[in-house]
Amino acid sequence: MKISSGEKVFQVFLIGFITLLCICMIYPFIHVLSISFSTSTEALRQGMHWYPREISLYAWDRVLADKNIWLALWNTVFRTVVGTFLTILFMSMAAYPLSKKYLPHRNFYMMFIVITMFFSGGLIPTYLLVKSLGFIDSRWSLIIPALISTYSLLILRNFFMSLPEELEDSAKIDGASELRILFTIVIPLSKPVLATLALWSAVGHWNAWFDALMYLQDQKLFVLQTFLRRLVITTEGDPLLPISTEFDTQETVKAAAIMFTALPILIVYPFIQKYFVKGTLVGSVKG
Template identity: 80%
Template sequence: MTISFGEKVFQVILIFFIALLSICMIYPIIHVLAISFSSAGEAVRPGMHWFPKEISLFAWKRVLSDSTIWLALGNTVFRTVVGTFLSLLFMSMGAYPLAKKHLPHRQFYTVVIIVTMFFSGGLIPSYLLVKSLGLIDSRWALIIPGLISTYSMLILRNFFMNIPAELEDSAKIDGANDLRILFTLVIPLSKPVLATLALWSAVGHWNAWFDAMLYLQDQSLIVLQLFLRRLVITSEGGAILTVDEMFKTAETIKAATIMFTALPILIVYPFLQKYFVKGTMVGSLKA
């Protein structure tokens, strides 16, 4: 197939802008990584940082030796893993019946669920609800209120609608009930969309800090992003910074903490990336 001159020009321009956009997204990571391995003097040098000119491991040693950041990491991993698993479980159980045309009042239920995407009770009613449920100072306060994402559940519902009904009919002939069909047939066939939704949910849980600030006063339950916020924004680093270090190496330690916080998600993403486009596209075919 012959490509016209105009199409070639368009492709060149498109590649240029994609490359420029990629650099704009990747450079902040390179900048912070370079500062985290730099000496204190090099870290405060104005300009762009592509690599550390004066290599120093002091910041990483201070970050990795702090017990609070490991405690926060454990709490964040618990929240991310358990929250993502439960979200996928309950969204699957909610999306599966909505995908069935024979469900009575299916359109009504779908509309009611969609409404929650645009309207909510607000911050104060949400806090009062969590408090009335006895979830204050509990890890479950970070998981249960956001257990189901309406948008993600609708994508999952649309994906389930694309699964041939003949497969489920044959399973029913063999004596399988709806729950068994869901967990042994439908969910295994839905790996692309589930991997995509798992990535969305995991990133959301990993980056969340505001709900932890609202619902948790027990410092043993602190999450990684709230620890990072206190260090970077309010400069409350706890034991991680002494008074002398606050002035000399604050920038390098902040950069090392930011990289420590981001690395787990950066490591996990490549394993789920191959499912990302496929899961999103297939899950949005049917209304």
């Protein structure tokens, strides 16, 4: 098929725009990574930091030697793994019956579920609810309130509706219960969309900090993002930053802490990325 000159110009423009957009997104990451491996003098240098001209591991030594950041890492990993697992489990158990036309009052239930996408109780009622449940200063305050995402629930429901009904009918003839059909037939066939939703949930849990700021006072329960916020914004008296150092050394330590926080989720992403586009598309083809 011959491409017209107008289409060629558009393709060149599109490629150039996407390339520029990628550079704008990748450069801040490269900049922080470069500063984290730089000396204090190099960190103060004006201009673009594509690589460390003067290499120093001082900032990484301080970050990796700090016990609090490892404790925050454990809290974040616990929140991400447990929260993502429970989110996928409960969303699957909710989306499966909602995908069945024979569910009584299905449209009524869906109406109330969709309303939550546009209206919520607000910050103060949510805090009072979490407090009344006894979740203040508990890891569950970071997991239970974020257990179900309405948008993800709708995507999963639509995907379940696209699966052949004959598979479930044959399983019912063999005497399988609804739960067995869900866990042995439906979920194994839904790996692409479940992987996509798991990625969304995991990234959301990993990056969340505001709920930890509201519900947690015990520093032993702080997650990485809360620890990082305290380090970057309220550095005075922070044990990770030596009081006697100047601003430049503090900046290298902050950069190393930021990279330490971002790297784990970046390492996990490539293993799930292949399911991302496929899972999103197939979950939105049927309503």
